[in-house]
Amino acid sequence: MVWPAMKTPLALKLILCGLMAAVAGAAVAAVPPAQAYSGRRVSRLSAVQVAYLTSCGGCHGVEGVSAPQAVPTLKALTGSFLCTRQGRQFIVRLPDVALSSLSNRMLTRVMNWVVFDLGAPVAGGHEAHRYTVAEVARLRREPLTQTGLTPYREQVVAHLGARCAVPAGLTVYGAAYAVGVKSSSPKS
Amino acid sequence: MNRLDNWGERVTRRLAGRLSRRSALSRLGALLVAAPAFPLLPVQRARAADSAAHAQKGTDFSRAAQTHDDTACNYWRYCGIDGNLCSCCGGSTHSCPPGSQPSPTSWIGSCINPDDQRAYLIAYRDCCGANECNQCSCLNTDHAMPIYRPQANNHIIWCFGTQSFEYHCSMAVLVGLAE
Numbered sequence: 256m257v258w259p260a261m262k263t264p265l266a267l268k269l270i271l272c273g274l275m276a277a278v279a280g281a282a283v284a285a286v287p288p289a290q291a292y293s294g295r296r297v298s299r300l301s302a303v304q305v306a307y308l309t310s311c312g313g314c315h316g317v318e319g320v321s322a323p324q325a326v327p328t329l330k331a332l333t334g335s336f337l338c339t340r341q342g343r344q345f346i347v348r349l350p351d352v353a354l355s356s357l358s359n360r361m362l363t364r365v366m367n368w369v370v371f372d373l374g375a376p377v378a379g380g381h382e383a384h385r386y387t388v389a390e391v392a393r394l395r396r397e398p399l400t401q402t403g404l405t406p407y408r409e410q411v412v413a414h415l416g417a418r419c420a421v422p423a424g425l426t427v428y429g430a431a432y433a434v435g436v437k438s439s440s441p442k443s
Numbered sequence: 444m445n446r447l448d449n450w451g452e453r454v455t456r457r458l459a460g461r462l463s464r465r466s467a468l469s470r471l472g473a474l475l476v477a478a479p480a481f482p483l484l485p486v487q488r489a490r491a492a493d494s495a496a497h498a499q500k501g502t503d504f505s506r507a508a509q510t511h512d513d514t515a516c517n518y519w520r521y522c523g524i525d526g527n528l529c530s531c532c533g534g535s536t537h538s539c540p541p542g543s544q545p546s547p548t549s550w551i552g553s554c555i556n557p558d559d560q561r562a563y564l565i566a567y568r569d570c571c572g573a574n575e576c577n578q579c580s581c582l583n584t585d586h587a588m589p590i591y592r593p594q595a596n597n598h599i600i601w602c603f604g605t606q607s608f609e610y611h612c613s614m615a616v617l618v619g620l621a622e
Binding site for chain 2: 297298299300301302304305308309310312313314316317321322324325326351
């Protein structure tokens with residue numbers, strides 16, 4: 256079964272492109288080896304880490320890095336989005352953030368963890384403060400579902416670059432997409 | 444002794460005079476029927492509640508899971524796996540067989556370890572870039588979502604970000620203990 260050839264509704268395509276954006280041949284060297292998690296020491300995960308891992312960490316990576324060209328890196332980068340109001344709002348209004356199944360309260364905790372812990376350092380300025388539950392609740396009511404995400408992201412990042420010193424890693428993401436499903440038993 | 448005999452006779456005769464045989468039988472019957480309807484000692488009730496809570500913990504999969512053979516579909520970490528077990532293909536639960544590459548992307552679910560009854564996060568990470576292994580095909584669905592929630596769907600080939608989309612096998616990498 257070749258799934259991507261199927262006619263899919265636009266909404267499904269958006270979801271797939273938003274989260275599952277992938278390109279064959281993305282920098283494999285930057286991939287953290289799965290063996291890194293095979294040690295005997297089992298890390299204990301807090302509630303916010305569990306929410307991050309089960310809602311975001313599969314694609315974005317357990318430590319916020321997966322395939323940088325295919326999936327945006329979070330580690331040491333998300334803090335930069337708090338340089339501008341537009342950037343601060345952008346990362347909550349992303350469809351897979353705004354429309355996630357997390358409650359407002361837990362989504363707020365996850366965003367603060369992703370920005371201030373995983374994504375540190377945080378850019379200075381007026382917008383460099385923690386998200387409140389009310390703010391996240393308001394922003395997620397306006398998900399970016401009617402916007403071409405790739406050009407909009409480029410615009411957001413360009414504004415960040417004009418205002419703050421942003422890491423070069425912010426411009427790595429954004430390339431062609433490829434999506435697939437397993438071809439034969441038992442996934443066919 | 445004589446006095447005990449007399450007392451016994453008196454009690455029996457008084458009972459016989461007051462109660463009919465049918466009345467005695469009906470009361471005994473009612474007692475037998477009604478007894479199970481009343482919970483007995485509080486200790487027993489507490490234990491029953493305890494075991495009910497215990498039974499609700501976990502999933503059908505975790506109650507039948509084992510922790511010693513990672514080449515069997517009912518190994519505890521495989522509660523949401525769909526595909527060929529890398530453990531049967533020359534790899535392991537956390538390493539790809541030679542000639543294939545681990546995907547940097549995966550979906551993350553959680554499984555209960557029957558040894559300690561605690562939930563662990565598991566990354567279902569596919570190995571890609573080699574012909575499909577076709578050994579130990581398993582399909583378990585704990586925490587897996589339908590394909591319209593692709594972030595947690597186990598039917599998708601999770602090879603996003605590898606050089607090849609050719610599916611080889613699936614791992615179940617232990618991410619950590621959910622506190």
